[in-house]
Amino acid sequence: MYNPFSLCGKTILVTGASSGIGQSTAIECSKMGASVIITGRNEQRLKETFLQLEEGSHQMIAADISKFEEIKKLSDECPPLDGISHNAGIGKVLPVKFIKPSDLDDILTTNTEAPILLTQTLLKKKKIKKDASIVFTSSLCGVYCVHYGESVYAASKGALSGFAKGAALELAAQGIRVNCINPSIIQTPLFNTISVLDEEERETKLKNYPIKRLGLPTDTAWAIIYFLSEASAWVTGNNLKIDGGYTLI
Numbered sequence: 001m002y003n004p005f006s007l008c009g010k011t012i013l014v015t016g017a018s019s020g021i022g023q024s025t026a027i028e029c030s031k032m033g034a035s036v037i038i039t040g041r042n043e044q045r046l047k048e049t050f051l052q053l054e055e056g057s058h059q060m061i062a063a064d065i066s067k068f069e070e071i072k073k074l075s076d077e078c079p080p081l082d083g084i085s086h087n088a089g090i091g092k093v094l095p096v097k098f099i100k101p102s103d104l105d106d107i108l109t110t111n112t113e114a115p116i117l118l119t120q121t122l123l124k125k126k127k128i129k130k131d132a133s134i135v136f137t138s139s140l141c142g143v144y145c146v147h148y149g150e151s152v153y154a155a156s157k158g159a160l161s162g163f164a165k166g167a168a169l170e171l172a173a174q175g176i177r178v179n180c181i182n183p184s185i186i187q188t189p190l191f192n193t194i195s196v197l198d199e200e201e202r203e204t205k206l207k208n209y210p211i212k213r214l215g216l217p218t219d220t221a222w223a224i225i226y227f228l229s230e231a232s233a234w235v236t237g238n239n240l241k242i243d244g245g246y247t248l249i
């Protein structure tokens, strides 16, 4: 059947695959025909993702990508890739006056340095094929808007989106495309730990969303599939808002 969004024959590395957006992306990519390499720190939760993948030739590699040694090991174990979906990330609400050097270190290392170094290491080891597609899960925050207490998280994602543009320019000569998705609230464990909403707060929040619901992991997974597939063959250096219309009002 004609389907420009198909991932059949492609091998895709998905980071942050033990939870939330990365988990959904891994499952949806496998449904689109990809062989998926899933990674994250928690082996038990990675296994839970693995069991939900569509039948195929998939691999699971546990790694803490905040440690450069583990990035190198992960890169060695990866087969040549047609695509990467970078999702591993952390968040913390931190008013400016309360930022500690250790917070800066943790957030920038995981959200910014790790995906940059993983991309570079895979490139150096020739594990990213010609015409591959790299997709970073950045955020609406730090690129299109910001909320109170999110300055460090915003800095980590703004920097990642900046890197993606530079990489898109440099890697275009090899046919490698680099794009970002920029979600607003997606209901995942990360969002639920940062923000526990009662019914009234949830209703207030929803007033800011013209499409009257919060995001689901599949809303992001399907956008990532677009960037990984041939459907986006002439699209690079983008930041795609996935926000139910939040930034319209």
Ligand SMILES: NC(=O)c1ccc[n+]([C@@H]2O[C@H](COP(=O)([O-])OP(=O)(O)OC[C@H]3O[C@@H](n4cnc5c(N)ncnc54)[C@H](OP(=O)(O)O)[C@@H]3O)[C@@H](O)[C@H]2O)c1
Pocket (backbone or CB within 6 Å): 015, 016, 017, 018, 019, 020, 021, 022, 039, 040, 041, 042, 043, 045, 063, 064, 065, 066, 067, 087, 088, 089, 090, 091, 110, 137, 138, 139, 140, 182, 183, 184, 185, 186, 187, 188, 189, 190, 191
């Ligand atoms: N949810 C939202 O509203 C939202 C909005 C915009 C952007 N985002 C971004 O989307 C991405 C995924 O977030 P999520 O909401 O799906 O969060 P989540 O459910 O908490 O998942 C985060 C994932 O990152 C992995 N991870 C964290 N630190 C890691 C490390 N040092 N090494 C390897 N893996 C690590 C976690 O795996 P382990 O614990 O197994 O290591 C987990 O699989 C993040 O980059 C986040 O900033 C989320």
